[in-house]
Amino acid sequence: MLKLSKKAEYALMAAKYMALKNHSGFSTAKEISESYQIPYQLVAKVLQNLVKSDIAISAKGVNGGFSLSRKANTISLIDIIRAVETDFKIVDCMQVNSSSADCVHFDCCKIKDPLAEVQRKIDKVFTETTIAQIL
Amino acid sequence: MLKLSKKAEYALMAAKYMALKNHSGFSTAKEISESYQIPYQLVAKVLQNLVKSDIAISAKGVNGGFSLSRKANTISLIDIIRAVETDFKIVDCMQVNSSSADCVHFDCCKIKDPLAEVQRKIDKVFTETTIAQIL
DNA sequence: TACATAAAGGACTGATTTAGTCTGGTATTA
């Protein structure tokens, strides 16, 4: 279906929110959740993912929250998506951890290599677009 | 997850199979199923979808089967994928049948329009690549 | 110190989607 997950969508929205108010300190998960009508627990989890991938930094306690770790124009969409999404390949056998043994079609389909080029182009689109461009 | 469905994958494989032997008459669903180790019923269904979308033609009865309706270099990947896949949009609210009322984020997220540009670029990749290029 | 705030993290459930199967039908040819 070639659709982004809700997590990816929420991650982009959260990143956008933080980028917009980055000058003025931290944004809390609650704040983002309410502003954009995203379930709190979900956006909290997504924000944690962004921290793990060093896209955002976090601060606990009162006045804490999240903030982008670098300028919006240096964060690409693929950074965000990879932070929350496990797979980002259009066909299974392109996954990094999949070997030829995993794929029954390996010796016959021969569709993998041409599609790899398609994959490369799609990655390029998400790599070239930054958070700054979706503000 | 941004992954193509198995149906799409099988459709591409089937299209490739037909393109390769297009000169010599019809290919049956059984033949393709066995050559590429795809479940018969599934590839049959996929082939029927291709017929509905005028990408392939079919002939019933003995010596019948499927054949591409036009030259491989005039059939783009997006033609194939659209024939078997219901949605082809990276976020829900881009679907043609979705109105602003469907999306709780409509008045706030503002992520839709920038992503539409991303969608356009992805469509371009699949539109520009033809079956002839995956042979 | 006590308390309120807010992130971290894991387990769990319900809903949706996907992949695959089964069954019965229709058209064509030998």
Place this chain on the structure above:
DNA sequence: TAATACCAGACTAAATCAGTCCTTTATGTA
């Protein structure tokens, strides 16, 4: 008339996704 092969739709099981709940940890403030 029998074999072949497409057509069509219902159905099931497995996988994935979205969302919730709950407990813990860290930090600033009264």
